Amino acid sequence: MMGLAEHLIIIPILLPLISGAVMLLLDERRRALKGGIGIATTVVLLIVSIILLGMADASPADTPASFLRVYWLGNWPPPFGIVLVLDRLSALMLTLTSVLGIASLVYSLARWHRAGPRFHTLFQLQLMGLNGAFLTGDLFNLFVFFEVMLAASYGLLLHGAGTLRVRAGLAYIAINLTASLLFLIGASLAYGVTGTLNMADLARRIPALASGDAALLATAAAILGTAFLMKAGIWPLNFWLPTTYAAASAPAAAMFAIMSKLGVYVILRIWTLMFSTDAGLLAGFGGDWLLLAGMLTILFGTVGVLASQSIPRLAGCSVLVSSGTLIGALGTGSAAVIGPALFYLVSSTLAIAAFFLLVELVERMRDPGADVLAVTMEAYGDDDDFIEEEVGVAIPATIALLGGSFIACALLLAGLPPLSGFIAKFGMMAAMLKSDETIRASTWVLIALLTLSGLATLIAMTRTGITSFWARIDDSVPRVGIIEMAPVLALLLLCLCLSVGGGPAMHYMQATTQALWSPQSYVTGVLPAHEAGAPGEERSP
Template sequence: MTHWLIAPILIPLLGGILQVFMGYAPISLRRTLAITCTVLMLAATIVLLILASDGSYRVYAFGNWQPPFGIVLVLDRLAALMLVLTSALGLFCHIYASGGADEGNRQFHALFMFQLMGLNMAFMTGDLFNLFVAFEVLLIASYGLLMHGGGTARTVPGLHYVTLNLVGSSLFLIAVGMIYSVTGTLNMADLAVKIPQISGKNLNLVKAGGMMLLVVFSLKAAVLPLCFWLPKAYARATAPVAALFAVMTKVGIYAIIRIYPLIFGEGAGELANLGMDWLFPLALITLSMGVIGALGAKNLKTLVAWQVIISVGTLLAPVALGSVAGLSAALFYLVSTTWTVAALFLVSELVASQRGAAADTIVIAPRMHHRTFLSVLFFIGAVSAAGLPPLSGFFGKLLILQSVAPGAEMAWLWGVVLVGGFLTLIAYSRAGSMVFWWNVDGHLETPEPMNNRVAVSTGMLTCLTILIVFLAGPLSDFTRATAEQVYDNQGYIHILETPMHTPENASPGEVN
């Protein structure tokens, strides 16, 4: 049992607790502590990624209580990928926030650290109830972050966000209770063993619980018709918060990927592929709705918020088809779109700070300061988001298109993705040309000087899109191996059979 597994949770937990008691400390000290904790967390997750790359499952049992009775953390390739993705995003968002966005709230960094802790806990837990706990931790922190900066403009979207997530949490608890009443367990590996044995009246109860969980995860992922809360909430949040929230919808997608192939997969008997027939068309409709919203966006942050919904539909469509190739392509695209969308949120805020009263509104205005630098960053993000070569978004969408077998699903997926990509390109072209290219004569009130921290963090996060291109081969190999591991249910179920003190030099497929 390796203690490295608790590092992604323990580091932000301790950092958040220290921040709570340092609310009146100099802001420079709070920023230094926050960035230090995030750097340590990124280093720990990279170590876990290296450990997980051998194909083993590693389990940490709190109090040494063995599954399915104890609280366990499970590390595999999927969890490690999501941890590194989140940690890298969190680091650049934290650096950006230290440029001034964290002012006005003494507990901003505490909330930020607790948000990261909740995200990491969700990616590593091996228990449905602890997944609910992780959701609540990250959601409670997100409520405070969403309202950071004050202003009535954030009150109504924040209220919608809180209300819908409270409803989702209630449904989550009810669904978990229904499943537990039949199976007597909430450990994911144990559920994968017991659910195929269920029959009779209990079958309908578990089916109802499974469908309710799918609704909850769809709400977290912002799947139509549960997506209309997202554009206003994300567009009104401060830039580093909106950028961090780019990974929030991926938590819902992760939960679907983690739970449904394992618990309701091919070996689940009458409950096999539960809800997937509904998920595929809903994903395509969600993608289409996101494109329509992007075409009608009035400012850059709203445009990027609708891009989040576009990415959700693009991700879930191949996942719903239930193939290794589809999941591998979706995971590749997930890494690309998360960092790309987050970078675009930061770029949009920088544009707003340099255009005076015009802010990030998609209108013709006097020429902004630092136009060349900002236009290049926006261009890179827009090209990747629209799925054009040679950036990572193109490779992600290409892999998704190649992953589907010939048939009706292929026709629908290709049609919606290609047409949606073309219309998304139009939306970004319109926004970019009006904001950066077309200018009117006039005087622009002098903007605040661009802080080096916000400029560097935005540029580095944008460059991750380019880095993915150079690492496309290794990343594609890793996502392929990850997809194969996800669909190998027996490897995950083997957690139940292996004590936690198994030597760490176990061969791939075994448990550490």
């Protein structure tokens, strides 16, 4: 029998589903009521996520099996029944999703939720898809929640209409349909080889595979990995991401920041669970390719950051740098690097979401012809029309607040002290250099790319900040509502708290990593005792 607390695991899926269904029945003109229901739902989701985070972290780090919370839907045991699994990693992602959900939804109440129909329903369905993907314990239901999330994201991307969004939406839909097709092919091939799609059962069966079946499963894993790397925005499958994210509305783009991390999450989950050192012939499969793909993505994103001529595209390229950093860290195959990488995941996601929300507010200061005129003045000067310098002019509070937030985003994304971005990058580099073995050349290249990407981000953000705040041609002060500025400040405040509380946060990340590097604990925690057995052991009838 399960206690009431155990049933909380399914709340992050059921609550947004019910909320979205209820709002679908309401007249579209009752936006205030829908907004109230949406805010109440996301607040409850955050509370539940924090409780689940505490449940996942209730056990000591040296007993990773005991912190698993497994929920059998319909009380059917795995591997045949649908199962939800709560551990430190999934609880962390649930909490991060809830935080971004509240920030984006509050921001949208200023005007974006009125820009098109069914915004609140689509928003709740996206939350449901994300939460389900983080909690599910089998590949089939991962595909189901993956599709729910994508279907909602299609509507959110097109929300507000416009030629740019429609054009970006067509490319986005096409690339994600391709990813879904690859997902189906890879999952079908994996099921044909192993006879199961339960992740724990897959990890149990992989070590016993013969060489021929192992080759087929490696092919399935490569196809699945391609699908999720497309979602994470890894080169060369990321050509769609900067344009798509730049075209989306501010609240939608802020939520898309966590969607790209879903691909990273799945790669991390599958790679550490199914291709660990206990995986026999497939131990460590694909690690070098992940490292190479991550480094190329960092390089591509760095070039994109430097080449960006608009702030939204700069934010989109920053997503590529973030995803490449995480995949590259995973590709090192070092548990010591993954802890700081998870810290970086949280910090960069919060910073990028805040930046996407801030972009629209900063863009309100820009005159439609300001970009062309600024480039012309920079190239040819402006000697004919000398403007006398004003001394002692007070900076309006709105401009000061926007400028301070922009500087905070620049420090976080560039990885400069004293904020959490620096702590994360320094932790990853320190872990790479502390290896007992000879440091590989690829490790030095990754460290160089992490440094170069930070420098490029600093240059690009400084250039953009000067153009937007210092050398503005139009001296008008934009109208910014409290309801728009509050989510940006809240996300940046969370990054500051992450910096101040870096010790406990890093301890949590390291405990999470230790659990990920103990796949047998996951297997025994999810499967019934008579099903789990030892790695490679035949299952009883």
